[in-house]
Amino acid sequence: MDLKRKAGEKVAEYVEDGMIVGLGTGSTAYWATMKLGELVANGMKIKGVPTSKSTEELARKLGIPILEMSEVTQIDIAIDGADEATADFSLIKGGGGALLREKMIASIAKQFIVVIDPSKFVKRLGQFPLPVEIVKFGWELTSSQVSSLGCKPVLRQEDQVPFITDNENYIVDCYFDSIMDPTSMRTALNSIPGVVENGLFVDMADVIIIGRENGPAEVLSD
Numbered sequence: 001m002d003l004k005r006k007a008g009e010k011v012a013e014y015v016e017d018g019m020i021v022g023l024g025t026g027s028t029a030y031w032a033t034m035k036l037g038e039l040v041a042n043g044m045k046i047k048g049v050p051t052s053k054s055t056e057e058l059a060r061k062l063g064i065p066i067l068e069m070s071e072v073t074q075i076d077i078a079i080d081g082a083d084e085a086t087a088d089f090s091l092i093k094g095g096g097g098a099l100l101r102e103k104m105i106a107s108i109a110k111q112f113i114v115v116i117d118p119s120k121f122v123k124r125l126g127q128f129p130l131p132v133e134i135v136k137f138g139w140e141l142t143s144s145q146v147s148s149l150g151c152k153p154v155l156r157q158e159d160q161v162p163f164i165t166d167n168e169n170y171i172v173d174c175y176f177d178s179i180m181d182p183t184s185m186r187t188a189l190n191s192i193p194g195v196v197e198n199g200l201f202v203d204m205a206d207v208i209i210i211g212r213e214n215g216p217a218e219v220l221s222d
């Protein structure tokens, strides 16, 4: 079985009747949403809060009842993928461009569960370019201020035009050699005017599920 699928489907075991569930974005979280759709079709009563327009579309197709962000103050379980994760549960997210909504939803979750394949589990963050969401206004200046933190930011493009997030912002993908101190970097990035949010998720994940080649998915708990 595909290892993203193995991790994504495993997480459904944590979801119980009556829960409000944060529905993640990306090709691993996809499998979690698909499995939840199956459970809903079999009678489970949950409500989903999607982290992106694409996930909302998928959830609606699957018949998962949707709650708007404005309708919730707490989420029982947020499920999402990651681009990198370390043994101390720090993450880089935002490869799919949904990092702002993902972080908002994870921040109000009683439990945040991350689903990855083994290639994402790394010793140190920063091989994957760190996505940083910035406002369009004066983006060149914001990007240059971001670069002063020791990276090379590249404006994300899609079909040869700048990629636009669900929140109508840009993303710069920031190439670091490595990120030695994710906590300070997270704070430094967010203190730049024009930065909306960055893809460093520190002290947020409670469980990491890794789809392993041989045997069942591995579950790490913080």
Ligand SMILES: O=C(CO)[C@H](O)[C@H](O)COP(=O)(O)O
Binding pocket: 004, 024, 025, 026, 027, 028, 029, 080, 081, 082, 083, 092, 093, 094, 095, 096, 097, 098, 099, 102
């Ligand atoms: O943060 C994300 C989207 O913004 C995704 O969770 C991350 O990019 C991982 O995606 P995938 O499971 O497709 O590898």
